[in-house]
Amino acid sequence: MTTKVFTATERNGFSSRSGFTIVEVVIVLVLVGVIAGIAAPHIKPTRFQLKAASRELVTRMASAKHMAVLKGHDVILAFDQTNRRVRIHSDMDNDRQMDANEDVRMYELPHDVAFGKGGAPAVGGFTQALNLNQSQGGLPTLSFHRNGATSQEVRFYITSRRAAIHGGFPEDARAVVVARSTGTISCQSYASASWRDGC
Known part of the structure; x- marks a missing residue:
């Protein structure tokens, strides 16, 4: 076999x-x-970009607050709406002047992000893109003091450049909120016809 x-x-x-x-x-x-x-x-990169930009801005502001507490002097944030950037000034002598020996840094918003709320409604009575009542060098400012508090309660907006230029696109809006007494920084986003906590 x-x-x-x-x-x-x-x-x-x-x-x-x-x-x-x-x-x-x-x-x-x-x-x-x-x-x-x-x-x-169907992918909306603008929303991802705005989320990242608002988180980055909140992080830089929190860093400025911590610097004010750690160093024991004011840190002044000046908002340049036209050029889409924030100047961070470590005011060592608390005179609101940018002296030669003081640290000044610039943070520029990403290319497609601008200050403004586009077509979103105002929240909490804050109607302007930047609701700040102090200035430095012609720019509206927010100061963090050595105790962590700020110079005023603040709510300002960032949105996409398309919304800032043409209006509309309400869901592109983000609001950054700063409590005066504690300097606590939070973020809100506009979605489904209402403002919600979180970037």
Whole structure:
């Protein structure tokens, strides 16, 4: 009696070579491209950018507050709405003047982000993009004092540049809120026709 031994190829009908052909790879890449093209319009990078920008701004403001407490002198944030940036001045002698020996840093908002609320309604009676009543060098300011408190209660807005220029796009708006007595900084976002806590 003879016994025939089958190889793997003979047993299941497949070649022993594994892998993909170039044609299979090209077909998969084309399908991925088509699916990405269909999904791309539904992805809203503006919202992600605004969330990141508002969190970064809140973080820099918290850092300024901690610096004021740690160093024992005022730290002044000057908001330049036109150039979309914040000047952070470590005012060592509390005279509200930028002296040569004092640290001054600039933080610029990301390219597609601006100060303003676009088409979103005002919250808490704060109607302007920047609701600040002190200034330094012609720019509205907020000061953090050595006890962590601020010069005033503040609520200001950032939004997409498209909303700042053309209006509309209310859900692009973010509000940064600073409590006067504690200097606590929080963020709100506009969604589903109301302001909600969180960036």
